Amino acid sequence: MSALVPRGGGDNLPSVKDLEHEVHKEKEKRLKMEGGDATAMMAYFDRMQEDNQNFYRAHRLDEEGRLKDVMWVDARSRVSYEEFGDVVCFDATYLTNEYELPFANFVGVNHHGQSILLGGALVSHEDSDTFSWVFRQWMSCMGNKEPGAILTDQAAAMRKPLEQVMPNARHRWCIWHILKKFPDKLGKCEGYDSIMFYFDHFKYYDMNSPLKTLIYESFTVGEFERRWSELMSEYNLHDTEWLFDLYDERHMWVPAFMKEHFWARMKTTQRVESINSFFDGFVNRKTKLYEFPDKYKKAMERRVKAEKDADARCRKYLRRLFSVFYIVKFFQEIYTYTKFQEIQTECTRLMHCSGRDERVLDGNLIQYLLEDKVWIIPEGISEEEITDRWRFDCIIFKTVTKDVSCDCRKFETFDVIRVYDQNLVFNIPSKYVIQRWRKDVARKHTRVKVAYHDPTDNSTYQSYNKLMEEFDPIC
Template sequence: MEEAYDFYNLYALVKGFSIRWNQKGKSKKGVTHLNIVCSKQGLSKRQKNQGKPVGCSTKVKTPEKVRSSTRTGCKAYMRAKLVNGAIWEVTVFKDEHNHDLAPNSSSKNRILRSHRSLTMEDRDTIKNLSDQNIGPSKILEYLSVLHGGKDNVHFRRKDVSNVITTDNRKLLGKDVDSTLLHFQRKQDSDPEFFYAIDADEDGFVKHIFWADGRSRRAYLEFGDVVTFDTTYNTNKYSMPLAPFIGVNHHRQSIFFGMALLRSENAANFCWLFETWLKAMYGKHPKAIITDQDLAMKKAINIVFPNTVHRSCQWHVMRKAREQLGSLYGKKPTFAEELGWVINGSLTVSEFENAWAAMIDKHKVQSNKHLNNMFKKRADWAPAYFRGVFFAEMTTSQRSESMNALFKLWVNAHTSIYKFVCSIDHIIENIWATEGDEDLLSMNENPQLWSKFPFELDAREVYTRKVYSVFKQLLQDSCLGIAEERERGTLYEVKIDKNPDFKHWRPVSYLVKVDKEAMLFSCNCNGFEFQGLLCPHAMKVMWILGMQQLPSHYILKRWCKNANVGVKRPKIEDEAKEKKKGMKQIGVEDLDDETEDDEEELNTGDDEEETSRE
């Protein structure tokens, strides 16, 4: 039967029409005869009902999508009969078509229905490319090149889309199950992989959290500052994405775990932060940056009472632009002055005095938004955080930039399983990029700007990206004049003009010096904030003739060897050994005492409620 169909289909390809099965005669012995017809044979139900009077049917039907008619009642067909139970013989062949035939060109005929086909290799390619978030159109273009041109491709974009849709439908009703299975497989290959799922009283999934082993280890190295944001919905369940993001020794964004939340309230954030803290071996971050969400702030105060919490300055200023737009228009210099008061104030008292002077100058004491900003100033204004290390992160824009990256991989129709797989690809690319930068920092020596010995020290120890920042700070140290205020202990650095800035106000900085301890303390708190010596301290250093960078001003987190030699928690090594032992002796040989030990070494997965969706 298949050979008969293939033969007639090949004939149809040459002639310019499409075919389909029409009828198969069966008996106890099986199929005895068959009809293969032109695809335009017969009439559709809609065509048959066109002549009937309206209202002849009493059935109430859902309105159907109007489709184009393809049937013309064509009589062309081929009949084959099974002779003596062994040989198929063509008994009837009619080749009279009542419609135009396609030109004798494979480029035209190849997209007729019966001539469209996808090999298993094509389907595998489509699935793999779809997993990389490549759309049907680009997949079709790739396959066209692979097959030597579009004339050799016997399928359309819609066929590619159907393959993707069919693959996605396999997840219907078992999306969370597939995700759990994926997490379990990840644990098999990565013993430090951590995940937790929280369910409600009805057994439905509320929240999902996961972090791979490398993210957990990276947190031990670079987890001093974390940004957290929940502003992007990425899946068909509209569960907000909640990534924990930090910065590594190459000043690149890295993940410290990922979560999907059903709702955003204080209780749910508490569950997430406690789960994340468990995954990060109980190590609290020194500082965390979030938006101005009140529920988030409440949860941080409960779970991270000793962590410095800062609201994202970028969000604050964006709201200011939205609310103060009319004020900016009436007072052209107000926006610039507001920015100077916020970013140019070195101390809390200086900020508060400058704010009051600005308000009085422009007579905006009754502006509600400005009053609200000032009321919450301790949550976001830089003057209140000068002495806190933030790795030069003042906003959650690293989270915003990651959200832009997610948009390239997922959309509002993405299932949880597909989303998790996409995140895996993104994280793999991040670690690959870090590895590339490690190699470049080890094997390349950036060009020196000066002959200062401490610049050479910086180039030797810092990564390429960090050294480029240090070099700019060194160049900035040439600005201004340093004057000794107290003999050998206090210097004032005056900067009257900076050619790189159009609007630059004169400013001075005080640098306290302890020569014996080799300590340089500037009131700009540049080192405390970003972990690199400020230009004002460096200016005093080279005035005093210092030749080397003091070791206590070189943070390992910015060095080439930042991720080398970090001790892994003992609990993980014990868990890995235990898993290895289980494989050797078999799970059935474990006694009760071993099971108790396993509970003690558990990383938290079994304590979380899991459920089927």
């Protein structure tokens, strides 16, 4: 069957009302300034700048001279971006809930896979003008170095500003936010009286929607488009405008379109929502703006502690090796505790891989056809609900350069380990070792002094300083 023909180009802004952010369905959120709120915020920024002059802040006023939007990035976050700015989430979850604080934030992932804050903003509106201002200020703070990829929700107000301010960043929509809308949108499809009637026609033991099945189980673009077209025809959904528009923008959210890009294992803005949960320990729905700075500082102190604890664990312990692949020991010694465990998990799954064909294409190229058991892990489900299916991967191995390319593009790819093991290759080429996951690299951001963290306030630094005082006369 032929695939649906997209309407319009990828550069067009979405026209469906659904792409308007949910905040517009409620009352308009505004940055509520009362009493000494503005003074408290400015005083907090002054204190932050006293500790480190690299603290960045920006604000703008409305026509009546009142504080309208505020954006800031502390010195530690700016240095963190140098190492972990390849993939960034921007989230405005606090704008769409009942909080008094319209808080938006930029979030990355550190070497332990933990969320790290790369900037925050308190904004007055959720429109293109406001997002454009926030993005431009943030880029200016980061030396106009664009992230490699950015993940956001489906808000139309963000799309054009991102295209203008970060034209080279790969923009992806949060798939979790999109799939969450399926029951409501499809329950209103013409010809169906209720959502239960609709779901009764689709049997899938993990979820109640075959759409989710084809989305997660389509490993290539061609497979996704073929299965989508078949589903639309089978259930006569070609005239469903919401689905048509969603298909039009499939390159923005379907996993099969994303595998060519590095995402640091981030698929949804739930990564950012974990940051919001982190702030929820200090900020509640009644928190006033003048209270926010101190609570923000305490929240960041706890975030720094979590990273320091993870660093200490990596130095003290070596995660036990379970894999039968000899080459995995290499990653055991250089990757952080969390990231090595992910490799071990993938290698355990590689035990289900079996070779179906091997042929020499020329003297330097060997082609492998592997039958691979693939685990399908949709967002937000328990481990018991994970399903699997078999697929074939075509792998090309260059015997001279030791380069490996694979259809699935994973790891570059975890199948590399299988091929290397089979060919007795024990030295991993540097391009397959991801610097951001290493534990043996000194991280500059950990040595930055900020208001919520003083790296010299520990016994190691104090001993070092004392020794330097003793050695100074000798030198």
